[in-house]
Amino acid sequence: MKGPLFYSKILLFGEYGIIKDSKGLSIPYNFYNGALKVDENLSDISKKSNENLRKFAAYLEELQENNPELVHFDLESLRADIERGMYFDSSIPQGYGVGSSGALVAAIYDKYATDKITVLENLTRDKLLKLKKIFGEMESFFHGKSSGLDPLNSYLSIPILINSKENIEPAGIPSQTENGTGAVFLLDSGITGETGPMVSIFMENMKQEPFRKMLKEQFVKHTDSCVEDFLKGDVKSLFSNVKKLSHVVLDNFKPMIPAQFHKLWKKGIETNDYYLKLCGSGGGGYILGFTEDIEKARKALKGYNLEVVYNF
Numbered sequence: 001m002k003g004p005l006f007y008s009k010i011l012l013f014g015e016y017g018i019i020k021d022s023k024g025l026s027i028p029y030n031f032y033n034g035a036l037k038v039d040e041n042l043s044d045i046s047k048k049s050n051e052n053l054r055k056f057a058a059y060l061e062e063l064q065e066n067n068p069e070l071v072h073f074d075l076e077s078l079r080a081d082i083e084r085g086m087y088f089d090s091s092i093p094q095g096y097g098v099g100s101s102g103a104l105v106a107a108i109y110d111k112y113a114t115d116k117i118t119v120l121e122n123l124t125r126d127k128l129l130k131l132k133k134i135f136g137e138m139e140s141f142f143h144g145k146s147s148g149l150d151p152l153n154s155y156l157s158i159p160i161l162i163n164s165k166e167n168i169e170p171a172g173i174p175s176q177t178e179n180g181t182g183a184v185f186l187l188d189s190g191i192t193g194e195t196g197p198m199v200s201i202f203m204e205n206m207k208q209e210p211f212r213k214m215l216k217e218q219f220v221k222h223t224d225s226c227v228e229d230f231l232k233g234d235v236k237s238l239f240s241n242v243k244k245l246s247h248v249v250l251d252n253f254k255p256m257i258p259a260q261f262h263k264l265w266k267k268g269i270e271t272n273d274y275y276l277k278l279c280g281s282g283g284g285g286y287i288l289g290f291t292e293d294i295e296k297a298r299k300a301l302k303g304y305n306l307e308v309v310y311n312f
């Protein structure tokens with residue numbers, strides 16, 4: 001048995017901010033995917049995945065008991081399938097900021113939620129919000145507080161715009177310019193990050209007034225501008241705002257940037273060859289880059305692995 005594919009995602013803008021109330025924009029990233037699969041002979045990796053599913057199933061049982069009005073699962077089938085050797089067969093790297101847990105959550109909801117909202121129905125704003133809430137609760141098993149956006153993106157396989165906590169919608173993003181020199185790219189940091197501890201650091205920082213002020217007056221402000229510019233296709237303004245965002249992140253989200261990338265991050269801002277930002281929670285995994293000239297960026301980042309995900 002092999003279930004439908006669920007894709008990775010890239011949160012172009014909005015990491016951390018969307019836990020509070022910033023705008024956010026995420027797009028599916030079809031390069032990686034995963035599907036539920038049942039096999040009798042499990043490799044070590046599949047066995048680990050199977051064990052993870054077992055723990056997740058116990059969590060879902062609790063979730064359902066505590067939130068009977070939110071969501072119901074066919075837990076008997078889920079448990080039986082796990083006993084038969086079900087695992088999440090996925091090429092999505094874990095702890096890389098491209099939503100490995102989100103795709104897993106989407107796959108489990110799709111297969112085992114009994115009263116599920118399907119992708120085929122007319123997705124009203126209320127239904128989208130309900131789905132996001134369910135996914136947020138489900139995904140928090142993997143990394144504490146979750147906005148639910150990753151699984152939502154994976155489940156629907158369309159770009160999603162978060163206007164605010166209570167206002168989300170499918171987004172039309174400007175079509176890519178073929179042969180355009182501007183690009184969004186993934187930079188592989190070569191180490192994995194862990195979302196849970198990063199989100200905890202953020203929540204701890206949020207207890208301090210100066211950090212909250214910085215978040216509201218700079219981080220969220222620049223994030224919101226980037227989202228608006230990107231959707232409008234205003235590339236010039238976008239780069240000016242991404243630069244500001246890159247700067248604020250370097251100054252205030254240091255634990256989320258692997259130490260060996262601090263210099264490279266700064267160099268981008270100083271030379272204007274590229275601007276780096278967090279891709280998801282950070283702490284490792286991918287770093288997201290924006291450049292007006294991909295060849296220049298490749299030269300400046302020689303020796304690093306760049307994957308272009310969008311062309312301007």
Ligand SMILES: Nc1ncnc2c1ncn2[C@@H]1O[C@H](COP(=O)(O)OP(=O)(O)O)[C@@H](O)[C@H]1O
Pocket residue numbers: 034048049050052053087088089090093094095096097098099100101102104142143194195196280
């Ligand atoms: N194929 C898989 N099988 C079982 N669990 C998985 C699988 N992929 C991801 N996970 C779970 O999701 C966690 C990673 O999710 P997360 O910390 O949100 O990082 P990210 O979403 O950035 O990859 C893993 O530690 C693991 O618990």
Ligand SMILES: C[C@@](O)(CCOP(=O)(O)O)CC(=O)O
Pocket residue numbers: 011014015016017018019096097098099100143145146147148149150195199279280281282
């Ligand atoms: C930090 C956060 O805003 C994005 C996390 O993304 P990821 O789990 O690193 O892919 C958390 C969330 O919104 O669930």
